[in-house]
């Protein structure tokens with residue numbers, strides 16, 4: 001399919017859905033009872049997202065939020081509640097029927113929220129060429145849209161352009177565990193249903209890194225659908241646009257406090273980690289860092305994983321700050337489980353020298369599965385099982401020291 005064909009097919013698909021109020025799968029995680037209090041039912045009926053824009057929890061009063069592919073406006077209206085009357089929300093969408101519904105409900109929502117005038121504006125436009133000024137947005141959100149775009153890299157570059165330095169995004173979208181084959185990519189129905197246009201996790205995040213985003217990490221992940229052995233996942237990702245130069249007068253609102261930081265010590269749970277700037281850290285060993293790296297490591301979720309200091313601080317395993325999860329000393333079984341590392345690093349190792357590259361599924365045994373399901377590791381991985389429970393694996397005796405195969 002060529003670019004304009006994709007946009008036409010997708011737009012017709014969603015115009016039809018909006019006009020009929022068609023119910024499309026699946027759950028977003030939104031609390032509709034809460035939203036019902038100020039968002040009209042007509043909007044809630046055409047909520048076609050695939051996640052909850054968790055980023056909205058980080059929104060501050062008065063911020064400017066941009067929603068890419070705003071549809072009937074559900075996420076924009078929730079954002080308008082959170083930014084308050086001094087904030088601003090811009091929704092862009094290419095489909096007239098969606099825009100008409102969103103626009104006619106904007107004054108209703110404003111009145112329900114007690115705002116004198118609507119703070120939400122809906123603009124017609126493409127995600128690949130957004131009608132938004134450079135550097136004007138604090139937070140970008142998007143809910144199940146970028147998978148539908150024909151050129152995702154263009155969308156990521158546009159996101160980077162419109163965000164202000166120090167801005168961030170939180171987007172929910174569909175990704176796959178392996179490349180989507182041509183017979184599915186040319187299935188217009190499945191493209192419109194947020195499947196055929198999905199990118200592999202690694203390609204998706206790689207496009208964001210190439211656009212300039214850093215610190216990309218997972219806020220949430222859930223299974224979506226499985227077709228012909230391909231796992232489609234709904235993932236919610238956050239990432240940052242950092243200022244090109246670290247300002248002398250740094251403020252917490254800019255995303256951290258790099259002043260005075262000269263060294264970073266990895267606390268764990270990874271034994272080794274390489275960041276998106278190519279720097280490698282070994283747990284417990286202080287590593288000299290530049291102002292740029294200090295800026296990156298001051299942001300969430302890095303700040304929970306590092307000790308940042310002015311002079312070098314080495315840690316021993318006995319230190320209470322040392323983070324590690326070791327496999328239990330028991331035989332393991334291979335059951336078809338795969339772990340997909342989602343960030344915030346480019347590459348990490350666990351304590352058994354399993355090397356996880358962001359976005360690349362790695363087959364893991366039952367012992368490693370247990371390690372990765374622990375609280376310290378879980379936020380960084382998506383898990384899939386490719387055996388669908390049909391494996392009758394036999395036990396493998398791992399190393400006598402208790403390490404894992």
Ligand SMILES: C[S@@+](CC[C@H](N)C(=O)[O-])C[C@H]1O[C@@H](n2cnc3c(N)ncnc32)[C@H](O)[C@@H]1O
Nearest residue numbers: 047048049069070071093094095126127143148
């Ligand atoms: C699956 S719906 C999601 C709508 C909304 N985010 C929600 O959660 O209900 C996808 C929306 O994105 C819009 N869309 C898809 N591709 C687009 C593109 N390339 N540029 C602009 N809008 C697009 C569609 O018109 C549709 O309204």
